[in-house]
Amino acid sequence: MKIFDLQCGAGHRFEGWFASSEEFATQKEQGLVGCPACGVHEVERVPSATRFNTGAAQPAAGNKPEGPQDPLGLAQKLYSRMLDELLTKSEDVGSEFPAEARRIHSREVPERMIRGQASEDEHAALIDEGIAVTRLPIPPAKRWN
Numbered sequence: 001m002k003i004f005d006l007q008c009g010a011g012h013r014f015e016g017w018f019a020s021s022e023e024f025a026t027q028k029e030q031g032l033v034g035c036p037a038c039g040v041h042e043v044e045r046v047p048s049a050t051r052f053n054t055g056a057a058q059p060a061a062g063n064k065p066e067g068p069q070d071p072l073g074l075a076q077k078l079y080s081r082m083l084d085e086l087l088t089k090s091e092d093v094g095s096e097f098p099a100e101a102r103r104i105h106s107r108e109v110p111e112r113m114i115r116g117q118a119s120e121d122e123h124a125a126l127i128d129e130g131i132a133v134t135r136l137p138i139p140p141a142k143r144w145n
């Protein structure tokens with residue numbers, strides 16, 4: 001059952017109850033729909049201003065933007081994964097790191113990924129020599145030795 005807001009040619013507004021839009025069209029065509037106030041059969045549907053005004057539609061569930069709610073947590077996860085990669089694919093040369101890095105740089109030994117310890121000064125010296133080294137903060141859980 002549908003309730004239509006109707007208005008006759010004279011401007012009277014009233015409600016009409018119909019099974020469907022088609023039913024309304026049929027009844028109107030047959031002159032069965034008349035204004036209860038004046039009996040005029042020239043009636044038209046008018047937009048309902050009140051009956052269907054139920055307020056703003058609720059946003060659909062699950063419509064939230066995809067993505068991490070915790071960007072910092074995600075960054076830490078990615079960093080941890082990257083460290084795992086580096087730690088498993090690099091050779092631990094320990095305190096030999098600065099010397100070994102130089103040997104790799106000068107091609108005395110095969111090029112490979114190495115990791116190890118270097119002091120601030122050693123690190124700075126390696127950078128000065130144009131040797132690509134990176135300091136990575138290693139969480140305690142991942143420290144070797």
Ligand SMILES: [Zn+2]
Pocket residue numbers: 008009010011012035036037038039040
């Ligand atoms: Zn009327």
